[in-house]
Amino acid sequence: MRVELLCTGDELVTGLTTDTNSPYLEARLFELGIKVSRVVLVGDVREDITQALREAAHRADVVIVSGGLGPTADDFTAECAAVAAGVPLVEDAGTLQFLRERAAKRGRELTPNVARMALVPEGSEVVPNPVGAAPLFIVGMGGCRLFFLPGVPREYRALVDGEVMPRVRNELEKRPGRTYRAFRLLRTVGIPESVLDARVAPLAAAHPRVVFGFRTHAPENQLKLMAEAPSQAEADTALAAAEKAARQELGLAVYGTDGDSYPGVLAKLLTEARATLSLAESCTGGLIAAQLTGVSGASNFLLGGAVVYTEPMKTAWAGVSPELLATHGAVSRPVAVAMAEGIRAECKTTYGLSVTGFAGPTGGTAEDPVGTVYCALAAEGAPTRCERFSIAGDRDLVRLFAASYALELLRERLLTPPSAP
Amino acid sequence: MRVELLCTGDELVTGLTTDTNSPYLEARLFELGIKVSRVVLVGDVREDITQALREAAHRADVVIVSGGLGPTADDFTAECAAVAAGVPLVEDAGTLQFLRERAAKRGRELTPNVARMALVPEGSEVVPNPVGAAPLFIVGMGGCRLFFLPGVPREYRALVDGEVMPRVRNELEKRPGRTYRAFRLLRTVGIPESVLDARVAPLAAAHPRVVFGFRTHAPENQLKLMAEAPSQAEADTALAAAEKAARQELGLAVYGTDGDSYPGVLAKLLTEARATLSLAESCTGGLIAAQLTGVSGASNFLLGGAVVYTEPMKTAWAGVSPELLATHGAVSRPVAVAMAEGIRAECKTTYGLSVTGFAGPTGGTAEDPVGTVYCALAAEGAPTRCERFSIAGDRDLVRLFAASYALELLRERLLTPPSAP
Numbered sequence: 001m002r003v004e005l006l007c008t009g010d011e012l013v014t015g016l017t018t019d020t021n022s023p024y025l026e027a028r029l030f031e032l033g034i035k036v037s038r039v040v041l042v043g044d045v046r047e048d049i050t051q052a053l054r055e056a057a058h059r060a061d062v063v064i065v066s067g068g069l070g071p072t073a074d075d076f077t078a079e080c081a082a083v084a085a086g087v088p089l090v091e092d093a094g095t096l097q098f099l100r101e102r103a104a105k106r107g108r109e110l111t112p113n114v115a116r117m118a119l120v121p122e123g124s125e126v127v128p129n130p131v132g133a134a135p136l137f138i139v140g141m142g143g144c145r146l147f148f149l150p151g152v153p154r155e156y157r158a159l160v161d162g163e164v165m166p167r168v169r170n171e172l173e174k175r176p177g178r179t180y181r182a183f184r185l186l187r188t189v190g191i192p193e194s195v196l197d198a199r200v201a202p203l204a205a206a207h208p209r210v211v212f213g214f215r216t217h218a219p220e221n222q223l224k225l226m227a228e229a230p231s232q233a234e235a236d237t238a239l240a241a242a243e244k245a246a247r248q249e250l251g252l253a254v255y256g257t258d259g260d261s262y263p264g265v266l267a268k269l270l271t272e273a274r275a276t277l278s279l280a281e282s283c284t285g286g287l288i289a290a291q292l293t294g295v296s297g298a299s300n301f302l303l304g305g306a307v308v309y310t311e312p313m314k315t316a317w318a319g320v321s322p323e324l325l326a327t328h329g330a331v332s333r334p335v336a337v338a339m340a341e342g343i344r345a346e347c348k349t350t351y352g353l354s355v356t357g358f359a360g361p362t363g364g365t366a367e368d369p370v371g372t373v374y375c376a377l378a379a380e381g382a383p384t385r386c387e388r389f390s391i392a393g394d395r396d397l398v399r400l401f402a403a404s405y406a407l408e409l410l411r412e413r414l415l416t417p418p419s420a421p
Numbered sequence: 422m423r424v425e426l427l428c429t430g431d432e433l434v435t436g437l438t439t440d441t442n443s444p445y446l447e448a449r450l451f452e453l454g455i456k457v458s459r460v461v462l463v464g465d466v467r468e469d470i471t472q473a474l475r476e477a478a479h480r481a482d483v484v485i486v487s488g489g490l491g492p493t494a495d496d497f498t499a500e501c502a503a504v505a506a507g508v509p510l511v512e513d514a515g516t517l518q519f520l521r522e523r524a525a526k527r528g529r530e531l532t533p534n535v536a537r538m539a540l541v542p543e544g545s546e547v548v549p550n551p552v553g554a555a556p557l558f559i560v561g562m563g564g565c566r567l568f569f570l571p572g573v574p575r576e577y578r579a580l581v582d583g584e585v586m587p588r589v590r591n592e593l594e595k596r597p598g599r600t601y602r603a604f605r606l607l608r609t610v611g612i613p614e615s616v617l618d619a620r621v622a623p624l625a626a627a628h629p630r631v632v633f634g635f636r637t638h639a640p641e642n643q644l645k646l647m648a649e650a651p652s653q654a655e656a657d658t659a660l661a662a663a664e665k666a667a668r669q670e671l672g673l674a675v676y677g678t679d680g681d682s683y684p685g686v687l688a689k690l691l692t693e694a695r696a697t698l699s700l701a702e703s704c705t706g707g708l709i710a711a712q713l714t715g716v717s718g719a720s721n722f723l724l725g726g727a728v729v730y731t732e733p734m735k736t737a738w739a740g741v742s743p744e745l746l747a748t749h750g751a752v753s754r755p756v757a758v759a760m761a762e763g764i765r766a767e768c769k770t771t772y773g774l775s776v777t778g779f780a781g782p783t784g785g786t787a788e789d790p791v792g793t794v795y796c797a798l799a800a801e802g803a804p805t806r807c808e809r810f811s812i813a814g815d816r817d818l819v820r821l822f823a824a825s826y827a828l829e830l831l832r833e834r835l836l837t838p839p840s841a842p
Contacts, residue, residue, distance in 0.1 A: 013457040015448025016634065018439060022462075027436025036434040037469060039462040041443075048458060055476075185437075194535050197493040201534075204494070213431055213465065214493040215438075216573060224431070279728070285714025286707035289728040293706025296782055296816055304734035307700070307710040307726030309719065313768065317725070317738060347734065361717055392527065394552065395717055397575075 001172055003029060004060040005039045006052055008067040008077055009151055013043040021066055021156045028165055032172060033181040033228075033235075044074045053084040057141040062171070064164060067151030069134035071113040078137070081148060082121040085141050089119045092126045095135050102133060131158045138167075145171075179228050182235040184243050186223040187260060188253040190408055193221045196250070203245050209238035212246075218397065219404035220262070223250075252415060263291045266407060269414040270301040277410070278347035279305035280318040280339040282330065282356040283373060287403045304347040308339070318342035318354070329365070331356050336374035337384050344378045351413070352378040355406045357389075359398045371398050375406040377413060385409060422593055424450060425459045425481040427473055429488040429498055430572055434464040442487055442577045449586055452604040453593060454649075465495045467504075474505040478562040483592070485585060488572030490555035492534040499558070502569060503542040506562050510540045513547045516556050523554060552579045559588075566592075600649055603656040605664050607644040608681060609674040611829055614642045617671070624666045630659035633667075639818060640825035641683070644671075673836060684712045687828060690835040691722040698831070699768035700726035701739040701760040703751065703777040704794060708824045725768040729760070739763040739775070750786070752777050757795035758805050765799045772834070773799040776827045778810075780819045792819050796827040798834060806830060 005025060011017040019041060026036050040056065042048045049068070056063045068077030082089045095118040096110075103110045117134045120126055124137040132155035139146045147167075149159050172178055188196060193216050200223060204212050213224035223246060227239035247254055256265045270277060279288055279302070289305035292298050306317040311330060314320040319342030320335055328334045336356050344352025357373030364370040371393070376386040387409065391401045426446060432438040440462060447457045461477065463469045470489070477484040489498030503510045516539040517531075524531045538555045541547055545558040553576035560567045568588075570580050593599065609617060614637050621644060625633050634645040644667060648660035668675055677686045691698060700709055700723070710726035713719050727738040732751060735741040740763030741756055749755045757777050765773025778794030785791040792814070797807040808830065812822045 010456070013447055013460060014451045015444040015446075016636070018441060018444050020439060023436040023439050025436075026434055030435045035431070035464055037464065037466070038473070039434060039460075041460040043456055043458065045458070052459070183435075194492045194532060197534055198532060201494060211495075213495045214491070215430075215432055216491070218575075224437075226431075281707075281710075283714075284711075285719065285723075286702075286710025286726055286728065287714075289702075289707025290705075290711040293704075293708075293728070293730065294817065294820070296780075298706065299730045302706075302728070303731050304738070305707055305728030305730075306738070307707065307714070307723070307728070309714065309726075310724045313725035316767070317727070346737070359717075390527075396715065399715070 001034060001062065001175060001178070002037050002060045003034055003062045003064070003168075004056045005036055006056055006063055006065045007039070007041045007151065008044065008049050008065070010043045010074070012041045012067075021151065021153055024157060025064060025160050025164075028160060029168070030181070030183070032165075032169060033179055034168070034172070035181075044068065044076075046076060046080055049077060049080040050084050053080060053146065057084070057144040057146060060144055062168060063144060063146045064149065065146055066149045066156055069117065069148065069150045071111075071117060071133075075116075077148060078119055078121065081139055081146065085121050085139055087122040090122045092118050092120050092124075092135070092137075095120070095126055095128070098128060098135075099133060127159070127163050129155055129159060130162060131155050136163055177230065180230065180232040180235040182227045182232070182239040184225045184239055185258050186225065186243070186246060186250070186254050187256045187262075188221050188223065188250060189219055189255055189262065189404055191221065191250070191253050196221050196223060199249050200246055203242065203249065207238065207242040207245065209235070210242040212242075219401050252412060255411065261295075262404075262407070263295050266411055266414075267292065267295040267298060267301065269411065271297070273350075273414055275350035275414070276301050276303050276347075277351045277353065278303055278343045278349040280314070280343035280352070280354040281305065281307050282309060282314070282339070282354075283359040284355045284399050284403045284406070285309065287399055288353070288355070288406060291403065291407075303349050304343075306343060314339060317346060319346060331358055331365075331368055331372065331374065333374055333386050333388065336376040337378075337386050340376035340378035340384055340386075350380060351410060353406055353410055354378075355402050357398070357402055359395045359402070361395060373398065373402040373405065375402070375409055377409040379413065385413075422455060422483065422596060423458050423481045424455055424483045424485070424589070425461065425477045426457055427477055427484055427486045428460070428462045428572065429465065429470050429486070431464045431495070433462045433488075442572065442574055445578060446485060446581050446585075449581060450589065452602060452647075453586075453590060454600050454602045455589070455593070465489065465497075467497060467501055470498060470501040471504050474501060474567065478505065478565040478567060481565055483589060484565060484567045485570065486567055487570045487577055490538065490569060490571045492532075492538055492554070496537075498569060499540055499542065502560055502567065506542050506560055508543040511543045513539050513541050513545075513556070513558075516541070516547055516549070519549060519556075520554060548580070548584050550576055550580060551583060552576050557584055601651065601653040601656045603648045603653070603660040605646045605660055606679050607646070607664070607667060607671070607675050608677045608683075609642050609644065609671060610640055610676055610683065610825055612642060612671070612674050617642050617644060620670050621667055624663065624670065628659065628663040628666065630656070631663040633663075640822050673833065676832065682716075683825075683828070684716050687832055687835075688713065688716040688719060688722065690832065692718070694771075694835055696771035696835070697722050697724050697768075698772045698774065699724055699764045699770040701735070701764035701773070701775040702726065702728050703730060703735070703760075703775075704780040705776045705820050705824045705827070706730065708820055709774070709776070709827060712824065712828075724770050725764075727764060735760060738767060740767060752779055752786075752789055752793065752795065754795055754807050754809065757797040758799075758807050761797035761799035761805055761807075771801060772831060774827055774831055775799075776823050778819070778823055780816045780823070782816060794819065794823040794826065796823070796830055798830040800834065806834075
């Protein structure tokens with residue numbers, strides 16, 4: 001079944017409003033196995049709306065239209081629908097009565113502009129709006145059914161959930177050979193998108209029912225798996241097999257799935273391990289602390305975080321000796337190690353994590369140019385691990401990846417504790 | 422000039438991602454007086470993309486296409502562009518060289534999937550990507566010019582600002598009878614949107630050429646002023662008059678304009694005052710430090726930031742006495758004051774800023790429920806100022822506004838130093 005969405009309104013094409021209605025409906029339809037094939041946004045221009053309606057009705061089985069059903073001068077979607085369908089506008093008696101009673105309840109007369117909301121294309125099915133004034137109306141054009149909804153998000157969602165989805169589900173169940181879908185998002189860190197692709201691509205042949213997709217949301221790369229099959233059980237089975245194969249290939253790089261967040265996953269690991277953490281951040285400047293404290297319950301494991309932008313504070317809070325700083329410079333392996341060990345001692349935590357580097361755009365040396373970052377993890381009864389990273393990109397990106405790489409040292413340790421000596 | 426946008430990607434039609442690229446570009450175009458006539462989102466389906474390209478090129482003068490230019494198997498927008506334009510894909514030598522050097526810098530070989538990003542429709546104008554791998558390419562189809570950009574927001578915005586907008590502006594200046602527009606965004610903090618609206622609305626009548634618009638981007642509220650006139654000089658004059666009136670009404674709440682960032686403005690004030698700052702953050706957990714250190718040069722004024730989530734660390738780093746904590750509790754006026762004064766003494770800075778509160782969802786007391794935040798500012802030669810705030814919203818929002826309110830204490834002080842005794 002081919003479904004398209006059409007949203008009208010000047011605010012949607014001038015950057016004033018982000019269309020959040022469509023993603024809501026798309027997700028609801030996707031749960032039914034329907035991938036929306038096109039979303040169109042047009043401004044409040046009669047010819048554009050009419051033309052877009054005709055084109056969509058020509059291509060799709062179902063079109064869900066929103067916006068332009070209100071009482072003001074720039075609301076003329078019903079008018080365009082009538083023109084596109086080649087029928088006149090007629091007054092719907094039930095809606096008129098409803099609008100009159102609604103006005104009376106508020107102690108008002110029914111004004112002509114509000115009464116306009118009762119005008120619908122001839123032959124429409126009209127469905128009352130449970131949370132607002134303008135009704136939903138449904139128009140047939142050729143083989144296509146077009147649903148017209150108000151654009152106000154609260155009304156849109158109520159009508160989508162209560163009226164549109166049941167009708168679409170009904171329609172779908174009448175069709176032979178419908179496709180069932182199952183979906184999984186695998187969230188990875190630490191491997192570039194091109195490497196992720198190269199490692200996963202060879203799996204595709206063995207999983208013909210599954211589409212492998214990729215998405216970048218720095219510092220994450222996400223692998224999207226979508227299975228399609230003639231029954232839900234087959235889609236679920238195909239998805240499970242592809243997910244297993246992908247996980248085998250990607251190993252620890254997969255930190256979570258679907259709605260998981262990286263700080264949330266790490267917080268869970270720390271809490272389960274009954275471990276505590278302290279941070280000494282130089283170039284990330286509090287970014288790691290801010291990410292972790294975004295999780296409710298962070299006070300259970302994050303005992304302290306020091307933003308040590310200057311050498312005296314590295315000494316005062318992370319116990320880095322002035323001699324070490326003078327000998328090696330603040331951005332160096334020995335200083336990163338001393339920061340991690342010093343902050344752990346200062347805060348008396350299971351783990352101490354440190355970051356020092358050149359975030360840019362200024363700074364850096366010939367040996368350690370802008371983008372060079374040292375991260376270190378100190379832990380009880382194990383040697384401190386320190387890694388050097390070269391991060392390409394601007395200041396924001398260097399900081400973002402520096403935070404991610406540092407936290408990865410910790411996540412790896414929590415998942416694969418070093419064997420006892 | 423008729424401009425359409427076309428965005429590709431399964432994530433855009435399955436509810437996974439909200440398209441934020443288009444509103445960004447729409448706003449930029451609207452500043453030039455161009456209202457985008459249509460936005461189309463399609464999934465990763467070759468025929469759909471190709472068809473949408475053909476239709477858009479047929480209707481519009483300029484089409485800006487995004488997404489599907491990456492190195493993975495579901496990136497095939499260039500291929501579709503070539504099919505729609507009826508030309509073969511060819512390898513762009515400059516891009517190939519750029520990709521090879523980029524890989525080498527990262528110590529990697531150029532893999533075949535990355536090399537695919539050098540394939541563009543024959544006859545394209547190719548423009549390097551300043552912040553990523555995939556280039557911008559521009560294709561002519563009939564009377565229409567199509568710009569192809571990566572969908573990654575950072576890359577999209579850089580190419581829109583640096584390459585697309587100058588070309589569109591150029592094109593526009595060649596056309597007769599246009600409307601001229603002038604635009605100003607006034608960025609405010611500390612006043613709710615409804616109050617902003619109520620204070621500014623009475624100005625509209627005196628400025629008929631200026632449209633007053635509002636936008637919320639927590640914790641900011643923004644006032645958008647757009648002047649329209651038959652000449653640029655008239656538009657500029659009308660805008661200047663409206664801006665003056667709005668500033669008079671809003672006073673210090675206006676912290677900046679257009680592309681200013683709050684941390685950037687504060688960093689400038691601190692640097693100009695040759696002042697230094699230290700932070701003691703409890704419920705904001707490093708958020709203030711992370712915001713300020715996002716500004717290059719933050720090391721000139723931010724000497725240290727302490728994330729003191731636990732009572733022992735409040736004592737160790739911010740010098741808050743255990744007795745004070747026991748008597749008043751960690752979320753209290755006396756503790757906020759002690760944190761600000763203690764961190765200032767510890768870091769030897771001009772100012773010490775502290776935040777302590779209940780970010781939720783758990784915690785809080787009958788007197789100080791979730792959302793209660795105390796912020797304090799300690800300074801040399803002036804009494805410490807402490808304010809209590811009640812913030813509605815979830816954990817993220819409480820933290821965001823707590824950080825904003827705390828920084829506002831500092832900004833106000835920098836703009837209006839207390840008079841000498």
